[in-house]
Amino acid sequence: MLTHRIYYKLKPYIPRSLQISIRRIFVKMKKRFYRDFWPIDERASSPPKGWIGWPDGKKFAFVLSHDVETEEGQKKCRQLAEIEMKLGFRSSFNFVAEDYIVDKGLQRFLLDNGFEIGIHGLNHKGNMFSPPKRFFNEAPKINYYLREWKAVGFRAPSMYRDFKLLHFLDILYDSSGFDTDPFEPQPDGLKTIFPLWIPYPNSINSINSTNSFGFVELPYTLPQDHTLFLLLKEKDCSIWKTKLDWIAKKGGMSLIVTHTDYMSFNGSGSKISYPVDYYIKFLEYVKSTYSGVYWHKLPCEIAQFFKNFYLSCFINYHS
Secondary structure (H helix, E strand, O other): OHHHHHHHHHHHHOOHHHHHHHHHHHHHHHHHHOOOOOOOOHHHOOOOOOOOOOHHHOOEEEEEEEEEOOHHHHHOHHHHHHHHHHHOOOOEEEEOOOOOOOOHHHHHHHHHOOOEEEEOOOOOOOOOOOOHHHHHHHHHHHHHHHHHHOOOEEOOHHHOOOHHHHOOOOOOEEOOOEOOOOOOOOOOOOOOOOOEEEEOOOOOOOOOOOOOOEEEEOOEOOOOHHHHHHHOOOOOOHHHHHHHHHHHHHOOEEEEEEEHHHEEOOOOOOOOOEEOHHHHHHHHHHHHHOOOOEEEOOHHHHHHHHHHHHHHHHHHHHO
């Protein structure tokens, strides 16, 4: 859609409130057209070849992640982490490396309490893969922050992705893809609710020490919070619950992306925010409905498990 492409080129120069208003129009147009494939795409339920299931006989995997787009969003991270700890959960917080001064004390607090740190791009402006020259200018800096933060996970701003170029990052996993999300600027879904192994293409000869032979793609499989609550103006977490129930039935991976920037705590927040209570109620639903049957791990742990699974299948196939 031409208007869609024009919008995303101009997006960095449009005020945030106006961006939301424009995107609401796009979402309303698309929702009717994609109603058979969103939020559930039945084609995404097939497990990987040779799949042995989740460890300890767990029915499905449950993964939490947050993107922190601005300094204001960063200020809410500790409060959100404390909520999750109280409920018995841990998550990954993905920070934009150079759009704001990243709080090292906050990062230490998160790591000391069992959370994960990831990178959400060098900055949050447009498509980092286009033109490729931009990516190759940014990649060395991203790799620097990966080493500095001891991070192994990456998520591109606005969920853009180029799997060939991502091999140049020193990552264990990427999480820029999704099973189905027609509302994103790069709307082609991966059509799976399981992790994917992304092997090195033949054109790349060097193999770095972190993502030897490839990396794991962890698609997010629950709709993003800003899609539900800011664009579609949903008033509860029922769509999250419905999608989670389907994923649990299929034995897949439930991975959610939320944004501290859009969460409102204690009734305070801007017009482009939603009550954090929606998220809390969803976590309470998971804990009460699926107690003992979900495998709750950090994204890095899910990725390492799947990498080991894939490589064992590869070795067995070629032995």
